[in-house]
Amino acid sequence: MTVQTQPDAALPDPADFGFSVIAEDDLPPELLALAEQVRHLVEAVAHTDVEREELVAARGMVEALTERLNARRRDTTTVLKEESPQARAEYSTVINAVSGDTNPAAPPLSLERTDDGLRGEVTLSGAYQGPPGAAHGGWVAALLDQALGAAAGAAGMPGLTANLNVDFHEITPLNEPLSVEARVTGTERRKVFVSGEIRHNGQVTATGTAIMVRLAL
Ligand SMILES: CCCCC/C=C\C/C=C\C/C=C\C/C=C\CCCC(=O)SCCNC(=O)CCNC(=O)[C@H](O)C(C)(C)COP(=O)(O)OP(=O)(O)OC[C@H]1O[C@@H](n2cnc3c(N)ncnc32)[C@H](O)[C@@H]1OP(=O)(O)O
Numbered sequence: 001m002t003v004q005t006q007p008d009a010a011l012p013d014p015a016d017f018g019f020s021v022i023a024e025d026d027l028p029p030e031l032l033a034l035a036e037q038v039r040h041l042v043e044a045v046a047h048t049d050v051e052r053e054e055l056v057a058a059r060g061m062v063e064a065l066t067e068r069l070n071a072r073r074r075d076t077t078t079v080l081k082e083e084s085p086q087a088r089a090e091y092s093t094v095i096n097a098v099s100g101d102t103n104p105a106a107p108p109l110s111l112e113r114t115d116d117g118l119r120g121e122v123t124l125s126g127a128y129q130g131p132p133g134a135a136h137g138g139w140v141a142a143l144l145d146q147a148l149g150a151a152a153g154a155a156g157m158p159g160l161t162a163n164l165n166v167d168f169h170e171i172t173p174l175n176e177p178l179s180v181e182a183r184v185t186g187t188e189r190r191k192v193f194v195s196g197e198i199r200h201n202g203q204v205t206a207t208g209t210a211i212m213v214r215l216a217l
Helices: 029-047 052-069 137-154
Strands: 021-023 079-084 087-093 110-113 117-123 159-168 177-188 191-200 203-214
Touching: 087 137, 110 137, 117 137, 137 159, 137 177, 137 191, 137 203
Parallel strands: 021 079
Antiparallel strands: 079 087, 110 117, 117 177, 159 203, 177 191, 191 203
């Protein structure tokens, strides 16, 4: 097995897969701000204990808002092209369940390049709860899956997760900053081996490894 951080082939062009591509500038900051506000709304709905009349009133307002926003919709296959001065263009889906910053369902996780891979910070609100006060294991796995997949993508080898293994060492707390790191550890034909971990206050709460299978054109 060889460790490879640079691709031996051209990065696939999403247009070749029939996906539409937009640039970061095409996303209005107002949309990011709206998504952030809706994250607070989701968290508030999950926790609220107000009177029934208040719940009925809130539902009416949200229903009307939903109708307004549905007036024009983006396709789920839209891919975002991120230009980075020190690297070639990178792609990610705009509506991504983990890192999509326009997606209120996403925490969202935002990742930056490090010497050997990617690192990001994220805080999971109570909306991501599993056991009392702790993050749901599925969301912990989702954070790792995203970071591991993005690490392969950042190394120029985007692919799909064929296999994901997660070890939960400690509970991952809610409402606390978490660090997520991931890197490519090797390649074998179309397989990209990746590993990563989540830390809280420097303490590892979960580790993951995955096999990403590179996209075949
Ligand atoms: C497409 C647009 C391009 C533009 C890019 C756009 C965006 C992406 C850019 C960057 C990435 C950024 C972020 C990434 C973010 C997200 C991460 C989230 C990832 C996901 O959320 S993703 C969804 C869940 N994921 C699936 O939905 C996969 C369903 N699945 C399949 O689509 C197929 O199953 C596939 C494609 C995996 C393989 O199919 P296939 O036909 O292409 O290849 P094949 O079967 O020949 O396997 C080839 C080699 O992988 C080995 N292999 C296969 N399966 C294995 C397994 N389970 N365990 C161990 N090894 C396995 C074989 O043994 C062989 O190995 P060997 O070379 O040694 O023979």
